[in-house]
Amino acid sequence: MPTIKDVAKRAGVSVTTVSRVLNNRGYIGEATRKKVYKAMEELDYQPNEVARSLFRKKSNIIGLIVPTVAHPFFGEMTSYIETYAYSRGYKVLVCNSQLDSSKEQEYIWMLRRNQVDGIIMASHTLDVEEYKKLELPVVAFDRFISKKIPYVTSDNYQGGKLAVELLLELGCTTIAHMCGSLNLDMLANQRHRAFMDVAEERKVPYFTVETDINVFEVKKYEELLHDLFSRQPDVDGLFLNSDIMAVAAMKVCSKLGKRVPEDVKIIGYDDVSIASLVSPEITTVRQPLEQMSELSVRLIEGLVDKKPVSVENCLPVELIRRGTA
Template structure:
């Protein structure tokens, strides 16, 4: 039979109301009393009903986070930092992995609302604007501007795209490929492509653009994408990939074909991930820790009813390494 706060009250010799005040940290309570209650809870193995407590307080101290794919190193690192700063401010994290599935994303939002979360950080964006506006909770988006009412946090995607493309042009690449996720999604990351197109157009450099499909991060398909690129355009001597994972696949395929890097081919990635063999990859580093920190801060500002900046755009950095 489950232990209740009535059992705790009887063990300590106080009222149920007093135990409730201790659990919810309400009013003045002596340290001696708190220790007695904690001791009784441990002796009886009492597990508080967090949902019931959140309903009584009208505050759960839980933040929801929806990401497209937690196995992607960028989102894995970002989640780590969001959890760290949320916990630092007294909040737990409820993580949802959407895999860029619209139905799944909607179901997770309903789950988070039913779980009484205090706010949501959205890193997966497949729904329509009106769907996000209907959430009716404090909300911060990552890498997407949805409306003038919803704050977002992003790195400077346009600047990153320009830095990468200019470097390849400076290295005298004559035919440059741009590889990315789906350009049909309404994400700020598309600005990397916009900057690429402006730079190659300005310098009259030959170029190729290839993108993945809409259905998430299918890493096996990266192999086919890169293989087809080299089959159709064997004269490519520069590649700007919109993620480090794509760039690493380019490096692997190039070496399989006997191309030397950076002699025959120069490769630049994007994100600045810290594992998976990316240590030697030239890349555009996103400030992942700062993005996580500010996503939490912007959400806390909303929850406190404070004025919250709509736009938070953070600088990126070019890290030139062995692939250029």
């Protein structure tokens, strides 16, 4: 690997001059600039970003902690984040916490040791205090941590409300909501709040199916839904916290001989790509994932640049009516 010294030697100029060319500062003559570029090209030189990072105390790396990129929602999110971050000169280190708090803690330490400029936390299984301790820029995805830590979310309450209202409007008489662990205090739990509020207000019987920690235990979803139907065969409206769960629900219904949407109406959440890929297409509550992802990156940038950023960032959701409700 050639260094800046090799370039300087080859171009017949000083290291300082090469650095000046590289960083466009101070005076540089056109002829010299050309000589330097030529030398760089001939040597196939590229500046060592590790050295630069060290000096600048800025790595231009963003850490991203998700439960797992294998989950379509986080996969799509990671894709958006990486793409936008890259366009802004940032690279992304991904971490799969598996929603395991010791792993999450380790990842946070690792990211700190590696001098990332900021962390986007889409997995947060630690105590609030742990996050407050971090002196580096943090943006929380879908969770309120403290008044100091900006977060990005979408209107979960409204999403839950829209979903349940649609189910009721379509004539469902017994409804159920399947969601992740309600213990992890994520803003997504507001969907359940809305679900209960509306159901109670309308005096409709409702049930809750809470999964445990694991995010992508698909078989588990099926089991739980099976259980639900065997205990409560009258359920004719299902609201699920992800489109993956909704697909699982469709399968369970099909196995039980229940037609969707005739016998059971199903509403998913997120609007990931498979939602519109399966048949019937899934009626779902769309989160503006692309905007949320970009906003997360912009917030990190803002924090890095010590600009004022808004702490609460809640984007609107949209009910997408398709085939299952």
